[in-house]
Amino acid sequence: MLDAADAPWQSLCTAGLTFKLIHAILKVLRLSGDSRGTTIVVKDYLDLAALGTIADLVPLRAENRILASHGLKALSDARRPGVRALIAVSGLEPGQTLSSTDISYRIGPRINASGRLADAAIPLKLLLADSHADCQDGAAQLDTLNRERQEIDRKVTEEATSQLEGMLSSPGLVAQGDWHPGVVGIAAGKLCRTFTRPVIVLGREGDVAKGSGRSVLGVNLVEVLQTCHDLLGNYGGHPMAVGVSMPLANVPEFRRRFAEGVAAKLATQPVAGELTTEISAWVTPEDVSNQVLDELELLQPFGEGNPEPIFGLKGVVFDRPVQKFGEGDMNFRHTLLLSGGRRLGLLAWRMGSRAPEPGKAIDLAVRLSWNRWQGRKSAQAEVIDWRFSTSR
Secondary structure (H helix, E strand, O other), X not given: OOOHHHOOOOOOOHHHHHHHHHHHHHHHXXXXXXXXXXXXXXXXXXXXXXXXXHHOOOOOOHHHHHHHHHHHHHHHHOOOHHHHHHHHHOOOOOOOOOOHHHHHHHHHHHHHHHHHHOOOHHHHHHHHOOOHHHHHHHHHHHHHHHHHHHHHHHHHHHHHHHHHHHHOOOOOEEEEOOOOHHHHHHHHHXXXXXXXXXXXXXXXXXXXXXXXXXXXXXOOHHHHHHOOHHHOOEEEEEOOEEEEEEEHHHXXXXXXXXXXXXXXXXXXXXXXXXXXXXXXXXXXXXXXXXXXXXXXXXXXXOEOOEOOOOEEEEEEEOOOOOEEEOHHHOEEEEEEEOHHHOEEEEEEOOOHHHOOOOOOEEEEEEEEEEEEEOOEEEEEEEEEEEEEOOOO
């Protein structure tokens, strides 16, 4: 008998399960001679299956990888007017090849913002609409809601960070405040990356604490929550992301037992939650050729279970100060001049305060990709971290 934990549908999100159900129903209809089995084409729903699969942070392996890969091509074709409007309002170019990052950080958040702050039916109506005007209005509305969500999320993240900084001896962190439960999931993700450990962020609805959790590789959040189930009202999700609710009075005890549950998981997998950046390969800037970037694209889509490779660039020397940008100069960019007149653009998010000085040899941890803009493409390296070089 097949173990439920190993079942092929175990890692599918709701969008993936729905797609598989549609596929099965159409197959039954065809076998029974029902004309709907041939007039409805299951591939027409690949774009929606990919949207849900990537945005829901399920592992992009096996069937999820197939759905995401083929669905991204369908999304790039943008045959749905609503999808075209979403692509435009997200700052992406019509007709460009979309990546999983575009879904995770641009399109997905705009869809989710509506359900968190207003009416979840708004993106549904947008995706079903045929009228160009309706699609433009719906996409603009989602963009406005997303901006509101970003401001609320910034405040929640700041307040939760301040709260958790006094708890960093714990392997698993729980923050709770008078926050809107619909926006705490994004804050949980940011805090999980910042503190490199599982994080639960709980908002409040009356006497109920409700929120979301995000995890690190090796710590199954669903299994950790099972050890605290007697304290909870409802919970569910998958190993890397969960939703949870409980009586407000249970939060202190839940915080203690959640930390114990995470510690037990880490004890069996000591590598999980390690605070180092794993380098896939060490290269030089000159090694970043067009062929390498093209071949890296063949490995997409990247996401949970198929992380984007991180490369180390050794002995890089900036010949001039970096250009800082964003609120409070929180980000920086720079351009490395390579042989043959080639250029490699460097982009670093939230690292403006610790930007490298010119004239000193450093090693960079980067993600390599093509940067596409207005029909052109150029080599780009997103800086993840840096250190003073040991190679010179």
